[in-house]
Amino acid sequence: MGNFSLLDAGIVGIYLLLTIVAGLAVRKYVGKVEHYIVAGREMNLYLGVASLAATEFGIVTCMYTAQNGLKMGFAGAVPGILQTVAMLVVGITGFCIKPLRDAGVMTIPELFENKFGSNVRWLSGVVIVLGGLLNMGVFLRTGGEFLLITMGYNPAEFATTYRLEIIMSILLLIVAMYTVLGGMLSVLVTDFLQFIVMSISMLLVTILILIKVGWGNIISAVETHLGPKGFNPFLMERGWEFVAFNLCLQFAVVLTWQAVIQRILSAKSTRVGKLIYVHTSFFFTARFIIPGLWGMAALATLLPEQIGENSLYAMPRFLSTFLPSGLMGILIAGMLAADMSTDSAYMLTWGGVIYNDILAPIRKKHQWSEKKGVLINRTIVALIGLFLLFYGLWYPLKGNLWDYLGVTGTIYLSSMSVLLIACCYWKHANNWGAMGSIIAGAVFPIGFLILQQLPQTAEWAQQVGPYKSGLASYAGSALAMIIGSLLKIALIKDKASTTKGPKI
Amino acid sequence: MKIFWLATLIFCIVWYATMTLYVGIKGLFDIFSMLNSIRNSEQNSKIS
Numbered sequence: 031m032g033n034f035s036l037l038d039a040g041i042v043g044i045y046l047l048l049t050i051v052a053g054l055a056v057r058k059y060v061g062k063v064e065h066y067i068v069a070g071r072e073m074n075l076y077l078g079v080a081s082l083a084a085t086e087f088g089i090v091t092c093m094y095t096a097q098n099g100l101k102m103g104f105a106g107a108v109p110g111i112l113q114t115v116a117m118l119v120v121g122i123t124g125f126c127i128k129p130l131r132d133a134g135v136m137t138i139p140e141l142f143e144n145k146f147g148s149n150v151r152w153l154s155g156v157v158i159v160l161g162g163l164l165n166m167g168v169f170l171r172t173g174g175e176f177l178l179i180t181m182g183y184n185p186a187e188f189a190t191t192y193r194l195e196i197i198m199s200i201l202l203l204i205v206a207m208y209t210v211l212g213g214m215l216s217v218l219v220t221d222f223l224q225f226i227v228m229s230i231s232m233l234l235v236t237i238l239i240l241i242k243v244g245w246g247n248i249i250s251a252v253e254t255h256l257g258p259k260g261f262n263p264f265l266m267e268r269g270w271e272f273v274a275f276n277l278c279l280q281f282a283v284v285l286t287w288q289a290v291i292q293r294i295l296s297a298k299s300t301r302v303g304k305l306i307y308v309h310t311s312f313f314f315t316a317r318f319i320i321p322g323l324w325g326m327a328a329l330a331t332l333l334p335e336q337i338g339e340n341s342l343y344a345m346p347r348f349l350s351t352f353l354p355s356g357l358m359g360i361l362i363a364g365m366l367a368a369d370m371s372t373d374s375a376y377m378l379t380w381g382g383v384i385y386n387d388i389l390a391p392i393r394k395k396h397q398w399s400e401k402k403g404v405l406i407n408r409t410i411v412a413l414i415g416l417f418l419l420f421y422g423l424w425y426p427l428k429g430n431l432w433d434y435l436g437v438t439g440t441i442y443l444s445s446m447s448v449l450l451i452a453c454c455y456w457k458h459a460n461n462w463g464a465m466g467s468i469i470a471g472a473v474f475p476i477g478f479l480i481l482q483q484l485p486q487t488a489e490w491a492q493q494v495g496p497y498k499s500g501l502a503s504y505a506g507s508a509l510a511m512i513i514g515s516l517l518k519i520a521l522i523k524d525k526a527s528t529t530k531g532p533k534i
Numbered sequence: 535m536k537i538f539w540l541a542t543l544i545f546c547i548v549w550y551a552t553m554t555l556y557v558g559i560k561g562l563f564d565i566f567s568m569l570n571s572i573r574n575s576e577q578n579s580k581i582s
Contacts (some may be wrong), residue, residue, distance in 0.1 A: 059572050072571045076557045077564035104539045111542075218568070222561050229554040236547060249536060261535035313553070316546045323543065 033351065034181040038359025045227055045363035046204065049370065052223055053208025053216040063403040066213030067136050067382040068296040073218060078306035080225035081218050081375070082293045083313045087228065088372030089173035089365050092321045096345035099325030100337075103252040103260025106325075108273060110318025113280040114311045120284050121307025124300065129454045130291070131300040138286060138450060139387040145453045146464040148390065153468060154446065155387030158288055161442030162380045163414070167422040169376075172342075173369040174198040174423070177362060179346035195423055201370065202423075206415035209374040210408045214296060217374045224367035231364025234357060235349070236320050242352070243327045251330035271497035278504045282443035286450055289379045324349065373418070381411040444503040445471030448511050456515075463515030470510035474503035 060066050073081070098106025120127055135141045139158065143151035174194040179185060183193065208216040252260040259265040263273055284290065284307070297303035328337065328348035337344040353361060385393075385407050398406065445468045452459035452467075478499035481491040 056569065059569055059576075061572075061576050065572060069568065070572045070575065072568040074564040074567060076560035077568065079553070080557050080561045104535075107539075107542075215569075215572075219565055222565060225561075226554065226558050229550060233547065233551055233554070245540065258535075261539065309553075312546070312549050315542065316550050319539075319543055319546055320550075 033353055033355050033358050034362070035355040035358070037355050038362060041356075041359030042363050042366065045366065049220050049223060049367075050204060050208065053212055053220045053374075056215045056219050057208070057212040059215050060211075060213050060404060062400045063385075063407060064136070065215060066404050066407050067378070067386065068292065069214040069218055071296060072298060073293070073296045073302075074298055075302050075305050075309065077218055077222060078293050078297055078302065079309045079313075081221040081371075082290065082306060082310045083317075084221040084225040084228060084368070084371035085289055085293070085375040086314070086372070087317050087368050088169055089176045089369045090169045090372075091317060092324075092365065092368065093172055093176055093342055093345070095318045095321040096325035096328070097342050098318070099322030100329050100341050100344050101325075102263075102266065103256045103326060104319075104322070105260060105263040105266055105269075107315070107318040107322045108263045109276040109280060110315045112273070112277050113284065113314035113318075116277075116280045116284040117307050117311035117314060120281075121304050121311060124304050126285050126450050126454050127291070127294050127303060127307070128300050130450070131294050131297065131303045136295060137383050137386045138288060138291060138446065139383065142449060142453055142464070143390075145459065146449070146461040150449075150461050150464045150468075151387055151390065153465070154449065155383050155390075157442055157468060157472075158446065159380050159383050159388065161439065162288060162376065162383075163417065165439060166373075166376050166380070166418065169369070169373060170198045170202060170418055170422040173201075173365075175343070176346050176365060179343055180349050180358075180362065180365075182350045185340070185343055198423055199419060201366065202373065202415060202419055205370050205373045206377070206412060209377050210411045210415070213404075213407065213411075214292075214378055217371075217378050218296075220374060221371045224371040227360075227367040228364045228371075231357075231360045231367075232320055235353065235361055236323060238353070238357065239323060239327045243330055247330045248323065248326045252326055255329055268495055268497055271495065271501070275497040275500045278501060279439075279443065282447035282504070286443060286446040288383060289375050292375075292379050292382070321345070327352075377411050377414045377418070381407060381414055384410050440475040440500050440503050441472045444474075444500075444507045448504070448507045452511050452515075456511075458515050458519060459511060460515045460518050462518035463511040463513070466510035466514030467507045471503055471507035474499050474506050 062070070064070055095106070095110070098109075119125065130138070130141055133141050133144075137155070137158075139151045139154040142154050171194070174197060175185065177197065178194055187193070208220060212219075259269070263269050266272060293306055294303040297306060325345045328344040331352070332344060332348055336347060338347075349358075349361065385403070389406075393403075448467045448471070449464055452463065478491060478494065478496065481487040481494075
């Protein structure tokens with residue numbers, strides 16, 4: 031066991047109790063679907079900042095950014111800086127998010143219907159939900175691994191005992207309880223509480239690391255293990271590709287990641303939505319550099335045999351013996367907060383897209399009442415909880431986790447960002463281009479993975495690398511939008527001129 | 535580059551601590567104002 035004591039258990043218990051009480055207290059305010067999905071569009075600036083920051087920082091983020099710090103040094107924090115830049119640019123200019131919020135829609139696909147028709151809305155909903163749910167499927171297990179290793183348990187035990195599954199199932203049950211009943215209102219209130227707990231714990235741990243491990247030791251560990259490339263991403267192998275791909279990825283996330291966009295759509299006004307982006311922007315650098323520093327501290331203090339084969343476990347292993355009792359409890363509570371806020375917001379987000387877009391044809395036919403709409407939303411969120419429980423926790427995931435995350439993320443983000451930009455700013459964009467864009471966005475990353483698996487093409491795929499295939503996905507998706515849209519216009523013009531029909 | 539990363543880290547910690555304090559106070563008011571608005575709009579829609 032590490033330094034986790036009864037005092038720490040008490041701190042975690044108090045935090046969990048407060049979250050449940052706060053989450054359940056606001057369920058009585060949910061009267062309409064709009065309250066459930068976008069909090070009646072009454073969210074103001076500071077609540078929005080807390081909610082966006084809490085949602086976009088989960089244990090899975092902490093684990094991978096710490097791993098980036100361990101394997102790439104400070105250069106691993108570059109995606110965070112790029113996301114800050116993307117968020118600032120979009121927040122200040124209102125690029126895409128202004129027309130999106132002004133349209134008064136509840137989801138991105140809803141906006142697409144006006145421009146591209148109901149089929150594209152439905153298909154976009156399917157792509158968003160598939161990408162989102164499959165991504166989210168791995169959150170719970172990774173979160174459980176972090177919590178148990180930090181508490182001092184050995185990862186070798188995970189396969190033989192059901193400790194991880196039981197703890198994370200209880201956690202999911204708590205999150206599902208308040209999310210199902212209170213929807214976005216419960217998510218916002220608990221996000222606020224979770225932001226405070228998470229931020230305090232992250233700041234305290236970082237300051238303690240700087241005092242005890244020391245900046246000088248961290249710098250020399252990065253220099254010894256990684257050299258100059260640990261400070262400069264362009265010196266890494268495929269450094270330019272890494273930066274270019276992450277620039278595209280971070281802009282796409284800022285524009286179309288439904289969990290992020292839902293904060294804009296729940297905001298009181300377009301101006302508040304833009305300000306939420308501007309005020310939260312620097313948090314995205316913090317969310318990479320702070321856990322990255324924890325990973326580098328693990329590099330500076332642990333022996334190679336302590337780090338072991340799985341570098342993902344190095345940071346929690348380091349924290350399990352580094353943190354004193356009391357602060358350990360605050361960290362565990364903080365990381366539970368980070369995970370719970372992400373899980374609740376994501377469950378609600380994908381649930382909202384299923385209800386609003388995938389079920390749109392059925393809704394239009396049957397004209398559900400507000401009460402029935404809220405009930406159906408609650409059922410969908412509960413079903414997503416069940417999916418997470420069985421797929422993410424009890425079902426053993428096969429294959430490489432990073433590849434899995436890369437495929438699911440890029441399939442969705444590349445095409446949806448192209449569709450959104452075209453929908454807002456290109457008057458010639460149409461459903462042919464949109465369909466082509468969705469297909470092209472999926473073909474490149476899936477094709478890359480298949481080529482990587484086939485023995486005949488594996489070497490070639492290795493030479494191409496994941497960043498080029500990711501960049502090709504964005505370029506291919508944009509090209510398909512342009513070619514598809516222009517092709518439709520040309521064919522209709524051609525048809526109109528041969529039949530002497532009306533001009534378009 | 536080391537100075538850049540040190541400056542970024544220090545700015546990060548100071549900014550994050552300030553933001554936590556600021557959002558912690560102002561966000562609480564936002565919660566009450568949001569719940570009040572929803573309650574009032576619900577009451578108004580029931581009356582009308």
